[in-house]
Amino acid sequence: MSNEVQGPEQGNELLTFPAWHNLIPPVFFLIIGPVATLLAIGGVWYYFSPEYTDVGYMPEQPIPYSHKLHAGDLKIDCRYCHTGVETTAKANIPPTQTCMNCHSLVKTDSPYIQKVTESYETGKPLEWVRVNKVADYAYFDHSAHVQSGVGCESCHGRIDQMVEVHQTEPLSMGWCLECHTNPEPNLRPKDKVTVMGYDINDPANKGDRELVQQQWAERRPIAKKPSPPIHCSGCHR
Numbered sequence: 642m643s644n645e646v647q648g649p650e651q652g653n654e655l656l657t658f659p660a661w662h663n664l665i666p667p668v669f670f671l672i673i674g675p676v677a678t679l680l681a682i683g684g685v686w687y688y689f690s691p692e693y694t695d696v697g698y699m700p701e702q703p704i705p706y707s708h709k710l711h712a713g714d715l716k717i718d719c720r721y722c723h724t725g726v727e728t729t730a731k732a733n734i735p736p737t738q739t740c741m742n743c744h745s746l747v748k749t750d751s752p753y754i755q756k757v758t759e760s761y762e763t764g765k766p767l768e769w770v771r772v773n774k775v776a777d778y779a780y781f782d783h784s785a786h787v788q789s790g791v792g793c794e795s796c797h798g799r800i801d802q803m804v805e806v807h808q809t810e811p812l813s814m815g816w817c818l819e820c821h822t823n824p825e826p827n828l829r830p831k832d833k834v835t836v837m838g839y840d841i842n843d844p845a846n847k848g849d850r851e852l853v854q855q856q857w858a859e860r861r862p863i864a865k866k867p868s869p870p871i872h873c874s875g876c877h878r
């Protein structure tokens with residue numbers, strides 16, 4: 642016995658369906674349909690839900706290290722301390738050694754610097770409190786963004802003006818996707834990624850804008866997958 646349902650005209654291939662085809666409507670309406678609906682509702686809920694924003698989060702740090710002073714006034718480049726940012730997923734928080742490059746001599750009378758020195762001498766790291774965090778089930782990589790010319794400022798705000806760092810963006814899925822669907826306005830030349838207060842739409846940056854647009858247009862056709870990813874597995878791996 643064949644397990645195929647035969648059409649009325651025996652032998653007509655076009656009318657021959659395997660029996661499992663009968664299951665398509667119930668499977669669709671009972672399982673796939675509701676799941677798709679739930680995903681759609683979940684998506685809408687996620688996009689507009691303000692609960693998933695921690696904008697303004699500013700935990701107290703073990704010592705009052707100021708980005709405004711170091712990155713703003715002293716103009717130390719972000720990458721001097723956040724060494725991984727161009728090449729790895731993580732930006733890195735600098736070890737005490739990096740601070741000691743200057744503070745073995747600078748401001749040694751300050752009680753805060755004495756804490757830095759103590760950390761260095763005992764080998765016990767300063768316990769900086771994490772500010773920005775995406776959920777573990779979502780994949781984020783700094784290097785992919787920085788290498789493509791997304792500036793630190795686009796995701797972390799004017800760090801050079803912050804005495805204490807706080808979270809400036811929701812870091813929610815909706816926020817990621819908002820840029821991923823149209824990244825171009827957020828791109829700048831790679832050598833300007835750490836520049837603060839940079840505006841690609843400033844008439845003075847017309848040359849940069851043209852360069853970025855051209856590079857982006859050239860890169861699109863050679864990208865193997867749609868990039869930046871908007872498909873689920875791009876970020877949920």
Ligand code: HEC
Pocket residue numbers: 702706708711712717718719720721722723734735769770771772773774793794797800801805806835837
């Ligand atoms: C002299 C070293 C140094 C420089 C230069 C520096 N940072 Fe930092 N950064 C730190 C330290 C230390 C912390 C951890 C303490 C804190 O959060 O303030 C930190 C924290 C941060 C955080 C928060 C990390 C988290 O937990 O989410 C961001 C974002 C950041 N830096 C961005 C920048 C940017 C952008 C620049 C350049 C404009 C910069 N930093 C320059 C030392 C530095």
Ligand code: HEC
Pocket residue numbers: 704705706707710711715717722735737739740741742743744747748751752753754757
């Ligand atoms: C490139 C040199 C340099 C590096 C690297 C550096 N600092 Fe500084 N830091 C300075 C200078 C300069 C001052 C200002 C001194 C003054 O006010 O006269 C300062 C001031 C400070 C102060 C304020 C001290 C006070 O009591 O007024 C703190 C705290 C501090 N730094 C912490 C750190 C920490 C933590 C790191 C490492 C993450 C670090 N610095 C890395 C140069 C540096």
Ligand code: HEC
Pocket residue numbers: 719720723726730731732733734773774775776781783786787791792793794795796797812834835
């Ligand atoms: C496209 C957005 C985006 C850009 C651009 C970006 N960051 Fe981040 N940054 C994030 C997110 C999201 C996190 C939280 C990462 C996590 O939880 O794994 C983060 C975390 C950090 C941290 C905490 C340590 C870590 O790696 O988790 C530091 C420091 C930091 N960023 C510095 C920088 C600097 C410096 C630049 C520019 C050279 C930069 N970031 C550019 C989104 C961005």
Ligand code: HEC
Pocket residue numbers: 775779780781782785786789791795796812813816817818820821824827864868869870875876
């Ligand atoms: C301001 C714009 C912007 C924001 C915000 C942003 N991205 Fe991206 N993302 C990009 C660009 C640009 C690329 C690189 C595309 C390319 O070069 O092909 C990218 C690439 C990626 C990639 C692919 C790179 C790889 O390593 O596979 C992942 C994954 C990704 N982003 C995750 C995230 C997540 C998660 C968030 C939110 C926490 C986020 N992005 C926020 C602009 C952004």
Ligand code: HEC
Pocket residue numbers: 680683693774775776779812813814817818821870871872873874875876877
């Ligand atoms: C550009 C990156 C990106 C893409 C693409 C993406 N997501 Fe997400 N998604 C995130 C991030 C980041 C979070 C976590 C936000 C947070 O930390 O609050 C998240 C959270 C979620 C959650 C919430 C889990 C919870 O805690 O309730 C669900 C469900 C989800 N994503 C499903 C999807 C589905 C389905 C797709 C495909 C249609 C998708 N995501 C595509 C980045 C992405």
